[in-house]
Structures are given as structure tokens and as C-alpha cells.
Amino acid sequence: MAEPMLQLKNLSVSFDTKNGEVEAVRDVSLTLNKGEILAIVGESGCGKTVMSQSVLKLLPKTSRIKQGRIIVDGEDITDYKEKEMRKLRGGVLSMVFQDPMTTLNPTIPIGKQITESIMKHNKISKEEAKKRGVEMLNLVGINQPEEMFALQPHFFSGGMRQRCVLAIALASNPKILFADEATTALDVTVQAKILNLLLDIRDKTGISIVFISHDLGVVAKIADRVAVMYAGKIVEIGTAADVFYDPRHPYVWGLMAALPSLTKAGACLATIPGMPPVMLNPPPGDAFAVRNKFALAIDYAEMPPMYEISPTHYAATWLLDEKSPQIKRPILLKRMDQ
């Protein structure tokens, strides 16, 4: 039986601004199992970062968790205060951000930045911490870790810096790693190596990973399960094969059709018309309805519930209702090996 490491139950997060309430995350429920990589895909502003930061409680004071529970490893942390969160951050929950240069302190040697997190969470001596730090650098694939230990971040290339950030994040054996666009700022060749590294680390340590990205290609490589978010809600969730080979939500169809790599060269690229919505006073119905050519009248009035397609695959669209007209789903992805 899979062991749930992270559970979000009907989580809603809002920001209070002078123009009103911005509903960044709306009624999100999901489960992350031990040793699983869950990818969260969506455009900017769809709430994927807010969702992950609300688990770590890194959001500014203008935000509040409106409803829902956050359960980490069987423990309800929804009402945890800063003092209790500090013990969790780095120890149980860890996060890797997009830009390694702003994450690392440019004036402190890499080694010290790694041992800092180890010494905070474990009562061990400096020598032991250093030993563990060198081990971590080895794990993330940095050559000559002893020599690199004393160097400042500017000696490293972008990919190496992201490896160092990963080493810091993994140093105190966290149970859940949040990787927020962790490979977006990197070149494709470096990105491919970091992704392989993450898969490798998962196999070695059994860590659970929440991988946030907007790149469907990257997600296809790394994710066991995929959740697609739009306007603060999960519109489709399922295993990677479910979502890539059998997508049900029209937004996911649009996203896939808009990928140049799936379109023949010279042909016209399909686009999703319009803009992602602003989450200030969101519409009552399906937020995607205005950009959706398959939209039904009910889409504008009422939010669609999550329909179960298979025990692993859920989607929130009225098209799956038995009363809705039958729409021939576009075949988007033919398997490359067939």
C-alpha cells in the first residue's frame, strides 16, 4: 500500500490586496505518496507556486489559508506557527527554487552553506557535518567535492550551482522536496542531466518530489503523476501516461496542441486564444470557459466537479458529464515507439 507523505484537503489560499481578494488557490486536493514524483503543470499565475509555498508557509502576510488542511507525513501542519515550521523546513520539507544564483549566498563558500543546514537540524560536530556535506556534493555529481567545498558560488556554472542548491536541500534527508521550476533557467543539456540526477536521487533515497514546471517535455521525463492547474484549480490529475496519452480536459488538449514539437514543421500551430485569467473576483463557472471552444452553457454558470475516469485519473470538465454532448477527442500524441 502506498504511504501518503503529503495530503492537501480542499486547500484554498487567498491574498488580500487593496483591490479585493485574489483567490490564488481554490479548493485543491491531492495526495503525494512516498517515493513518488508528482508534477504540477500550469501557466504563470495559475497558483502552482502559491500552492507549494503554502505548504512550507513561505507566503507573505497578506495571504491566508481560507480553508482546507495540510497533512505532512500524518501530521496536520495547517495551524503550525513559525517556530514549529522552522523545524520542518529543511528537515522534513525542502525546496529548490528556479534561480540558483539568488538562492545561494554569493559571499559564503558552498561547503559552509551546506553544513549550515545539516548543523541546524542534527546535533553533530563540524567534522561530521563536513563529511556529510562532501557526501552530498558527491551525490549530486560534483567532481572533487573536497576542493569545491571551500569555493564561493561564482566559481560554479549555472548547472553546478543548481546541483549545489540541490545538495543543500537534500542535506538533512528531507521527506518531501519541492522543486519549483528548478530546471527552467538551465540549458537543455544541463537540464537533462539535472532531471536524471533527480530520478537517481529518488531511487537512492526514496524521497517524494513535487516538481513544478510549465514544460510538458520535462514533466514527461520525470513525473510519475501529473496534475494540471488552471486558475487556481486542478483541472486534471492522473499518471503521466493518463494525462499525456489520454487527456480529457480541453485546456490540456490546448496545451498539447500548442507545442511546436508535436506539430509538423510548416503547419499552423494551434493556439489557445485569450489570456490566462486574473484571479481577482474569478468568474462563477469554469474559469477556462471563455477560452474554450468546447464550452457548454453550464460552464459559465457552475464549476464542474472532478469526474473519475479511472481510479488514477480525474478531470474537472462538464464534457465528462453523461448529459453533455459527445465530443470527439483530438488525438494529440501518438506514441513515438509505435
Add this chain to the structure above:
Amino acid sequence: MNAEMILSVSQLHQHFQINKDLTIKAVNGVSFNIRKGEVVGLVGETGSGKSTVARSIMGIYPATQGEVYFKGNKITDKKVYHQNKEDIHNNMQIIFQDSAAALNPRMTVAEIILEPIIVNKLMKDKNKIQQKLDSLLLEVGLDHTYKNKYPVEISGGQRQRVAIARCLSTSPDLIIADEPIASLDVSIQAQIITLFQKLQREHGFSFLLIAHDLSIIKFICDKVAVMLNGRIMEIGTTKEIFSHPAHPYTQSLLSAVPVPDPIYERSKVLIDYDVKSANEEAEMVELSPKHSVLNNFQSFVLQKSY
């Protein structure tokens, strides 16, 4: 393919002297040609010098060595540049990656788009200028309500549209786009690419597209040049490069592009390329008239026909 040559770059070098001991050689002998109506892609990793090439062509950086010919005029020569100043200003335009930084925050959309026309004195009649503005906005998919907005009031995709309208305002023969869609959302990226495609077909301008995303290059370009460390590793038609990559670096780059197909993506083998294994001294070898490769790797077997 014997169309008029719009841009010809030969042995372009661009070195930046940081201090007495350190000179950064950003571009080291880059040569390529762009014909009329051709879409050329320039790919490479960060720091490979692709943006520097664009800026050197535009004359933002004076070239250290080498020549750039625009419509047969050697514009790296100061004298020739000044003689043909008007022609160059009207017919060569650039779009930058970060539209928020490229557009003046204190000017309205209308002022931004019309500035090149007014500065270059292309039109005098005020009514005609307004008509031109309306047609430009329409072409890039914005309506007239945007005229009086400031860049901060509109989204990234719309700002990039304004930048495109501005660069189209002088009806240029060559547009250089330096990572025009890298900072946009996936669904907006597709919108901007189709816009480029549509405009290119309608206006027939030549287009130098700089990007790190190979899937976009493959989609839109006729010709591709792959850059690494300030040199072109491989240049050829898009079809040739993507179906028969000859240089190991191109092969490794192509193998690293993520494909949105879980089963394929997981069984894929990465090809690794060690930059240090390359020879310093190397020459471009022509594999076919449409495909050349830099011969700086050991395991190279010259295959003339495949």
C-alpha cells in the same frame, strides 16, 4: 534559392576587454548569410555568443574583426554605415527578449509604435500616421483600446506584440529577434510564434531568430546555425540539421530536448559532449551545399553522400 542576399556576416569576431589581463572572446569567427525572405535560426546555450552576434550585426557593439554586409554594403565600416544610415535604420530592426525593459515605461503604446516612423520621417500626414497605427495594431492582434495604455498596464504577451508592431512600423527587410518568446507562457508562446509566421508570410521579410528552444527553431526556420563558445558548430537547412546532425555537440543538444511523451522520454539515451575534447584549430567542412560542419572533433568521418 538565388534570391537577393540581405545579410552576409563573414568571420565576425567580438572580443570584450575586461581588464589588462582578461579579454572575453564572445564571438570567434562567425560566418553566415541570410537571403531575402529566409528565416534563419541561431541556437546555442547560454554564453555561446548568440546575442552578441545579433548586437554586433545591429551595430550596438562595434565588431572587433570581420565584416557584416547588409544588402551588399559593408556596414562594419563607419563611413559606409553613415552613408547608408537611413537605409539601415529603416530596414533592420531588432526585438529583444525582455519587452518590459525594451519599451519606454513613460511612453504610451501609440507613441512607442509610431516613434520609428516619426524619427525616420517616413510619413508626414497625421491622418495617415493614425491609419498606419490602426493597421499595425490590427496586424499584431491588438485593438485600438490599447493605444493610450502604458507598457506596465499590459501583459507580457501583449507587450511583446507592441514590440513587434514597433519593429514592423518601418516595413523592414530584416528583423532580428533575440529570444522573443523565452519569457512568455506556453500558450502565449504559441500565439507569438504563429504571429511571426503569419507576418513573415505576409510581409516577406528576412528573419534571424535567436533561441535556445530547438522545437521552436525546428518549427519556424528554413536554416539553422548551432553555436558553441562563439563559433558556429554546424549550419544547414533545418531538415538536414534535425535529421542528420553531424557534429557531436548538435547530437547531444538534440538528444537533450525534452519530448512530451513519457514512454519515449524515459527510454531515451542522452548523448554527452565534452567541450574540452574539441580541437582549437578547425575549419568548416562542407558536407553538402546545404550543410556545413566545424571539423573540430576526432571521431569525425567525412561522409559526402548520405
